[in-house]
Amino acid sequence: MRYLVLAVLVFVLFVVQAPVVKALGWGAASVDLALLAVLYLAATSPAFGGFVTSVVLGLIADSFTPGGVLGMYMEVAGVVFLVGRGLADRLQILRPVPLMVIVLVCMVTKTLLVFLLSIVFDRDFTQYAAVFVNALPHVLTTTILAPVFVALFQWTDRRVRGRRPAGTLLR
């Protein structure tokens, strides 16, 4: 149930994000909601359910990526989940500062993965520099706002499960 709620929440946030960003005039400074949700799942969920949900979140991200190749963010989400899960075993990754550091590292990793997968699978891919240039405000915004959105996920999770997940941000 919590996986479904989290997926719906990410979907709603994706839906709302574009018009809100446009209304506020922030341009390219959007948040990578799927990556934050995947990291949250990696830190708070069992391996199997978390991984499957992460791939579903990647599919949602693919849906909201105009002109993208379907499956790219599913792949990225799966890889990020595995990386996040490995880090979550060693770090309290839901604390604000470690979270921001890990989000920054994962965003950079994700950008490189998108670049590599685009080269391999997207036959029309020619905007090599644009991937990195456009990613810069996206990476910074996601890193800075990561604690806020993870707190939102925790709050939603508490509502669904009736208890706090381990390693809560708002301890």
Next chain:
Amino acid sequence: MLDWLVRHRFGVAVGVLLTAPLLLMYFHGRRGEGVTFAERLTVTLAGASQALANAVVDFGGGLFRDYALLVGVHEENERLVRENERLLGEAVQAKRLAVEVQTLREALGFRERRKDLRLWSGRVIGRELTPYYRVARVSVEVEGDGEVRPGMAVLTHAGLVGRVVRGVGGYADVMLLTDGRSRVAGEVLGRGVLGMAVGTGRTDEYRVRFQVSISETPLEEGAVVVTSGHDRVFPRGIEIGYVTNAANRRQVGPFVEYDLAPAVNPAIVEFVFVADGGATVSPRGGGRGSVGGP
């Protein structure tokens, strides 16, 4: 088999769910081969929901912007009203200056063209009105050190205004062409038809009669009449006016009369030239010049 799958479900899931996207990317990466069902489904779902969100956010944003976010609007409105008034004033001033510049440019051009004339610049400083709000007479102030004498021609770049009837120092009263006492020797431009432009003296319109010999061929509508210089008062070639309603010509004794519309509207004239045709202008306080008259 099922037990193995259950025991290794995470590994199986990782294998399957990391391979499936690669296959999806492989098939969907080939552009130009149509849209697949999966693409159509995801794009339709995301697009429809995003369109709905756009509509809601736009509506909410519009409400907030148009009804809630009105802090400082009153002050802003007052500031804009003041700025609007200032800009309107500046626009009027700019328009007035443009007209003035155009007038002066044309006057300068006239002065360059008519180097044969001795011209003194002047400015209209007063207008006497008829009961019908027509200008009956104007007063001008001549710039520089010229002394104005009766009989001197007053004109603009557009044409003849009248003649000086009284001059005191640099100031002069000017009798207009339309005055009942005004007589100006004229000729039809390009036709060589000579005649006399006579003021009608009407107080309700600017109108001049042009008398020509009965033996002349009829003039056409719009024929331009200029000074001929035969009266030795007005220099030759200054436009007096143009024929209006040529069909309405009248025989008066041995002459035929046409109605002329003056070339210069005395109500709007600001800058004038004072010229000596038969009359002369002498430096103020200097020697006297002869004054000619009709």
